Amino acid sequence: MSTANPHLWTVILAGGVGSRFWPVSTPARPKQLLPLASEQPLIRDTVDRIVPLVPADRLRILTGGQLSGALLSVLPELGGEHLLLEPRAAGTGPVLAWAAAELERLDPDAVMVSLHADHVIHPPEAFRALIARAAELAVGHRRLFTIGAPPTRAETGYGYIRLGAPLDGLAGDDHPEPGNAVAEFVEKPDRETAEEYLASGRFLWNTGLFVWRCADMLDQLQAHAPEFRELVPMLRRGESEEFFRLAPTISIDEALLERSDRSGVVRATFAWDDVGAWDAVSRTRPADERGNVLLGDAHAVECDNTVLYADEGPVVGFGVENLVVVRTGGVTFVAHRDRSPDLKRMLQQLPDHLRDLR
Known part of the structure; x- marks a missing residue:
């Protein structure tokens, strides 16, 4: 499976403190370094889950400089070249744009899989198969794909995605998952609304797992996010320090996915949980x-x-x-x-x- 797409890369968001796990999670030992889902740290579980599909040499971890030593100590097979150290915490919008530009520079055809270090996913084989499928769709449709998890409870702590129309099949493709357009991203609902979403069958949890071509993501960000219109060319020139000085603090959902007409979603075929609290x-x-x-x-x-x-x-x-x-x-x-x-x-x-x- 690891050779299925030589342009597939992984970035793992691992820079948060995880304050909802206080007092165990602290700035020096945030939750991604804790064994909250298994006997291993969450970041170890995350890396082990993806490397059979995307080898370690095409993996990058987005984090702060203060965590670099601790992360490498639990991931001894990785080196400093696998870390992208954020100049400042600015939300997922700027940091994922920066990661996309860095990968595009290494590989103009790069397809980026964006993961979080604190998710619990079972079984890993189904996860890898769906990520590989999302990568096919991202290349074939030139869309920005989110993985949407079918809700299992009326959860008020997650964002939701309202399913749009199924996408046209790829040429010569008979895969049962065609993907869907996104009709709407919805912020965390109240209890009554979450129960309606659960009963309707038309909504998925927004997992924050993304798959897209780096070039498409940067082009879409420049086209649809006024805050980044002048900043994306700066990133592509490698001016990351100046980019972070000027970039707003904003999530990738708000900056791009809610604005783009090229957002897509594939339905998760695995159990997913955000270890948030x-x-x-x-x-x-x-x-x-x-x-x-x-x-x-x-x-x-x-x-x-x-x-x-x-x-x-x-x-x-x-x-x-x-x-x-x-x-x-x-x-x-x-x-x-x-x-x-x-x-x-x-x-x-x-x-x-x-x-x-x-």
């Missing part, structure tokens, strides 16, 4: 018969649906339900599971010495 651990790690997830030296007695994380000494839960209890780095954190997506807001109310744990 502590409540996600109950979906990604094995639970006991009462729904408790125990990590480290953790023990649940007469507990239900509780996450116990022990990174520093034992943690014991007794007679509680629907909690997250974490012990690490001299800090004990307790929250209701339903509140774990709100941790960013909580952190803003903490003193600096807690908010900026190292």
Whole structure:
């Protein structure tokens, strides 16, 4: 499979802090370096999942300079040439444009697969097969493709994609997945709207997994994103420092995909989860018969649906339900599971010495 498309490249977004996994995820040890989905760090799982399709020499990791050593320590087969170190955090719009320009310079026919370091995907074989199919469609249709996951619950924390018309088949192609045009990108809905989306069958979760020709992405960005009209030529000339000085902080969805008439979507044939907050651990790690997830030296007695994380000494839960209890780095954190997506807001109310744990 790895030789199927010699122009296929992978970039992995691995620069975030993962503040919704505080206090375990910190600027020095963000969640992509933590074993939150398996016994390995999330970034290790992500690399292992894609390299049978795209070899390591065509892989680049987008991150900040402060994480380069830690990432290479868990990915010893990679070297510094595999890292693209962001001059500043500017959102996925600028950083993916920069990555596309860097790959285009190496390979004018490059097709970029953009992954996140914190996703859980099973089975990996189905994932690789669909990525290969999306690459065929990206080349054949000259569209910018998103992978859309069929929703399994009324999730209010994800963006959604409303399916447009099926695309015309590629010449000589009888593959069962033709891809669809995107009718609409929808921001995170309220509960009632999410339930309507789930029942309709016309909406997919926006996974943030992208496949496109680098040249097409940059051309579309220049054509449809006024903020980047003068900046894309700068990128293509290799003036990345000046580009990041001038680029706005914006997501690729807002900057390009919601504006372009060339956005497409392919339906995921694998189970997908965004490990975004502590409540996600109950979906990604094995639970006991009462729904408790125990990590480290953790023990649940007469507990239900509780996450116990022990990174520093034992943690014991007794007679509680629907909690997250974490012990690490001299800090004990307790929250209701339903509140774990709100941790960013909580952190803003903490003193600096807690908010900026190292």
